[in-house]
Amino acid sequence: MRRSVLPKLAVTPLTPPRPAGIGAVAVWGLEAGGRMRRWFPRLAREPLVVARLEDDRAELVDEVVAFCVPPEHAPTGCEEGEINFHGGVMARARVCAFLAAQGAEEVSLEGYAARALRLDGAAREALALLPSAVTAGQTAFLLRQVRGELRDAIAALRELDAEGCARGLSDLLSRARAGIALAGGMRVLVVGPVNSGKSTLVNRLCGVERSIVSEVPGTTRDLLEAPGGIGDYPVVFVDSCGLSARPKAIEALGAERLRAEIPRADCVLCLGIDPPALPARPATALVLGPKADLGGACPAGALPVSGKTGLGIEALKTAILAVVCEGRDCSFPSPFTHRQRGLLEAAVGKLAGGDREGCDVLLEEITA
Ligand SMILES: Nc1nc2c(ncn2[C@@H]2O[C@H](COP(=O)(O)OP(=O)(O)O)[C@@H](O)[C@H]2O)c(=O)[nH]1
Ligand SMILES: [Mg+2]
Known part of the structure; x- marks a missing residue:
C-alpha cells in the first residue's frame, strides 16, 4: 500500500464482541508505531509488553499485551501495533473508546483487508467468509482463495485466445455451484x-x-x-x-x-x-x-x-x-460467490458476442 493513502491512525477490531478469553485490535496507519511507544514506553526496548493501558486521566482501561509489527512484516508496509486485551463486549468497547479518543479511525476487518492487505476482490470475499467457516475443507478452500487461487486462474485465462478463454470460463462456471456451496x-x-x-x-x-x-x-x-x-x-x-x-x-x-x-x-x-x-x-x-x-x-x-x-x-x-454441486467439486479453481458467478456469466456473453475487451473488463472486476 502506498504510504500516501494510509490514514494517520486507525484501529481494526480483530475479534468479535462476544464472550471470549482475549480480544485483539490492530493499530495501524502512519503514526501507529509512534503512538504505540507513547502508550507503552517499554516497547522502545522490549518486543512485547504486558502493561496497564491507561487513559489521559490515568484511569485503567484494561491490562493488555501490546507489541509492534515492523514495516517489513506489516501488511500495510508501515509499522503496525497490536493490542490484546480481555475478551468480551466491555473490554473491547473500552479499548476502542480509548483509541477513538486518541483520534483513531475505526475501520472494519473488511475495510482493513481492502485498504491494507492488498488483496484482490475475490480474496477479500474469501477473507470475509473465513471467520464463519465450520469445516476443515471449507477453511482450506477459503485459504486457497485468500492466497489468490481464483485470481491466478482468471489471469491465466486472459492470456489465452478467445476460444481457449471461452473453454476455460465454461470450465470455471461448471464449478460455481459447488464453490458457492462450499464457501458459504x-x-x-x-x-x-x-x-x-x-x-x-x-x-x-x-x-x-x-x-x-x-x-x-x-x-x-x-x-x-x-x-x-x-x-x-x-x-x-x-x-x-x-x-x-x-x-x-x-x-x-x-x-x-x-x-x-x-x-x-x-x-x-x-x-x-x-x-x-x-x-x-x-x-x-x-x-x-x-x-x-x-x-x-x-x-x-x-x-x-x-x-x-x-x-x-x-x-x-x-x-x-x-x-x-452439479456433480462437481472444488479441487480445481472455482468461483465461490454469486457476484463472481454473475460476472463470469456476463463475460461469457461478451465473448460469445465477439467482445473480447468487454469480457476482459468483467474478468478484471472479479479480482479488482
Ligand atoms: N418406522 C418408521 N417410523 C418413522 C420414521 N420416521 C418417522 N417415523 C415415525 O413417524 C411419526 C412421525 O414422525 P415425525 O418425524 O414427527 O414426522 P413429521 O410430522 O413429518 O415431522 C413418529 O411416530 C415417528 O417415530 C421412519 O423412518 N420409520
Ligand atoms: Mg415434524
Whole structure:
C-alpha cells in the first residue's frame, strides 16, 4: 500500500464482541508505531509488553499485551501495533473508546483487508467468509482463495485466445455451484405431508435431536434450522410443518413461511410428494420414499430412506451433493460467490458476442 493513502491512525477490531478469553485490535496507519511507544514506553526496548493501558486521566482501561509489527512484516508496509486485551463486549468497547479518543479511525476487518492487505476482490470475499467457516475443507478452500487461487486462474485465462478463454470460463462456471456451496454453505429443506417423518429425517441428517418427533400430526409448526454438514460442505437442514390441503389458521402461517423458504433452499427433499405439487418452485429437488424400513413400496425414481434406522441416509447425502454441486467439486479453481458467478456469466456473453475487451473488463472486476 502506498504510504500516501494510509490514514494517520486507525484501529481494526480483530475479534468479535462476544464472550471470549482475549480480544485483539490492530493499530495501524502512519503514526501507529509512534503512538504505540507513547502508550507503552517499554516497547522502545522490549518486543512485547504486558502493561496497564491507561487513559489521559490515568484511569485503567484494561491490562493488555501490546507489541509492534515492523514495516517489513506489516501488511500495510508501515509499522503496525497490536493490542490484546480481555475478551468480551466491555473490554473491547473500552479499548476502542480509548483509541477513538486518541483520534483513531475505526475501520472494519473488511475495510482493513481492502485498504491494507492488498488483496484482490475475490480474496477479500474469501477473507470475509473465513471467520464463519465450520469445516476443515471449507477453511482450506477459503485459504486457497485468500492466497489468490481464483485470481491466478482468471489471469491465466486472459492470456489465452478467445476460444481457449471461452473453454476455460465454461470450465470455471461448471464449478460455481459447488464453490458457492462450499464457501458459504447450503440450505436443505425437508417437506412432505404430516407424519411422513420429516423431523426424524432432519434429526438423522444433522446428527442431533433437534426437532420434536411425535405421532401427533402437526407437531412441527414453524421452520426449524439444524446446522450440520455433508463432508466438507456446511449445511443448514430445515424442518417444516406438514403440507396439508386445508390448513387451519396457525398451520396456514407455517405454510406461508414454507412457501417462501422453498425457492431459498439449494435443495428440497420431498418426502412422499412430487416436486410439481410444491407450493413454490425449488432450485433442485430430490424425491424420497419415506419410512423405507417398514418395507412399503417406494415410488419409481424415489430414494428409499428411513430417518428412524438410517437406511439410505449415506446415499441421500451423496445425492444432495451431486444435485446441488452439479456433480462437481472444488479441487480445481472455482468461483465461490454469486457476484463472481454473475460476472463470469456476463463475460461469457461478451465473448460469445465477439467482445473480447468487454469480457476482459468483467474478468478484471472479479479480482479488482
Ligand atoms: N418406522 C418408521 N417410523 C418413522 C420414521 N420416521 C418417522 N417415523 C415415525 O413417524 C411419526 C412421525 O414422525 P415425525 O418425524 O414427527 O414426522 P413429521 O410430522 O413429518 O415431522 C413418529 O411416530 C415417528 O417415530 C421412519 O423412518 N420409520
Ligand atoms: Mg415434524
